[in-house]
Structure formats: structure tokens, C-alpha cells
Amino acid sequence: MTTNKKRIDKLPPEFRTWLEERVTQVDACWEWRLSLKDGTQPQGKFNGNVINVRRVIVEACTGKPIPRGWIAACLCSHPGCVHPSHLFKQSRSQAFKGAEFSPIHKVNLAKAARRRAILTIDDVRAIRASEKTVRQTAADFGISESHAGGVIRGRFWRDYENPFAGLMRAAS
Ligand SMILES: [Zn+2]
Numbered sequence: 001m002t003t004n005k006k007r008i009d010k011l012p013p014e015f016r017t018w019l020e021e022r023v024t025q026v027d028a029c030w031e032w033r034l035s036l037k038d039g040t041q042p043q044g045k046f047n048g049n050v051i052n053v054r055r056v057i058v059e060a061c062t063g064k065p066i067p068r069g070w071i072a073a074c075l076c077s078h079p080g081c082v083h084p085s086h087l088f089k090q091s092r093s094q095a096f097k098g099a100e101f102s103p104i105h106k107v108n109l110a111k112a113a114r115r116r117a118i119l120t121i122d123d124v125r126a127i128r129a130s131e132k133t134v135r136q137t138a139a140d141f142g143i144s145e146s147h148a149g150g151v152i153r154g155r156f157w158r159d160y161e162n163p164f165a166g167l168m169r170a171a172s
Helices: 001-009 012-019 054-060 092-099 101-120 123-128 133-142 145-153 165-172
Strands: 023-026 031-034 041-046 049-052 070-074 087-091
Touching: 041 054, 041 070, 049 054, 054 070, 054 087, 070 092, 087 092, 123 133, 123 145, 133 145
Parallel strands: none
Antiparallel strands: 023 031, 041 049, 070 087
16 A cells, blocks of 8 residues: 555654564554553653553654644544554544543543542652551542552553653763
């Protein structure tokens, strides 16, 4: 397919090689083999930076940053597909209306949004400094015990970091 090829050819060669080493071709799709953030978003480390793989691909193919309130979505229903020709930008409200999100998935997205909304960086610091039990700390902040535990162990720390902070540090 010439149109597909053109789109792939817009990827910077270094990024294209990096991507091709991390996908498995399944029919017409490129299945991401590494981690999926929130169970859906292919995520990887490129040049030391954790990136949303679909977003970077859409931005590289279109040559334009995805605006605020828009996401990189996938046309096909193949989980974790990152084929450049299957990705497009979609407004967040359209995405939430879309049939591709199951009820469970919507609940998880809402939970993730709530977690981010409730805790500030200061909260995270307070939770980590607290000498109370995980159960008490969770109750104090109105979050689940597993989430409080994740915050204490640092598992969720990156949720509160600006992703571009890493890019800035790497560049300086
Ligand atoms: Zn696909």
C-alpha cells in the first residue's frame, strides 16, 4: 500500500528502527510488545525519555503536535496497535463516547483521572512522610489502600511528573 508506506516513511529513521524492533506484525497491525499504560496506551523509552508511542507517531507523521484535549487514537481494534496508518488524532470527548471503550475501561479511565485530580505533589510527599499505616493514610486522603501503597513505594510517582520535565533534563 503506497499510502501506508508514505506515512511510515515520515518517521525519523532512528525512531522508525526503534519502533520496528519493539512490535510484532499481526495481520495489518503492529502490536506493541512492551508496556501499556492504563492497559491501553503503548509506552516506551526512547533516548531515555518515557513516551506515549502513539502520540509520538501521530506527531511525527503529521509534523504537528497533538493539541491539548486531543489524544492519539487507533482506528483498528487490535490492542496495542501502533501501526502509523492506523493512528489518528481524536478529541478526548469523542474518544470517551467511542464504542471502543468497554464499561470496565471507562471505569479505569475515570479512576485514573480521579487519582490524578485528588493528589497533588504535596499530597504525595505527605503520604510518603506519614508514619501512619497504609490503611490510615489511604483513609486520610480518600484513596484506595493499593493506591496509597503504590504512592509510598514510588510506583505512581510518574503520574505526578510532567512528562516533559524528563525531556528537558535530557536535553540540558
Ligand atoms: Zn492496527
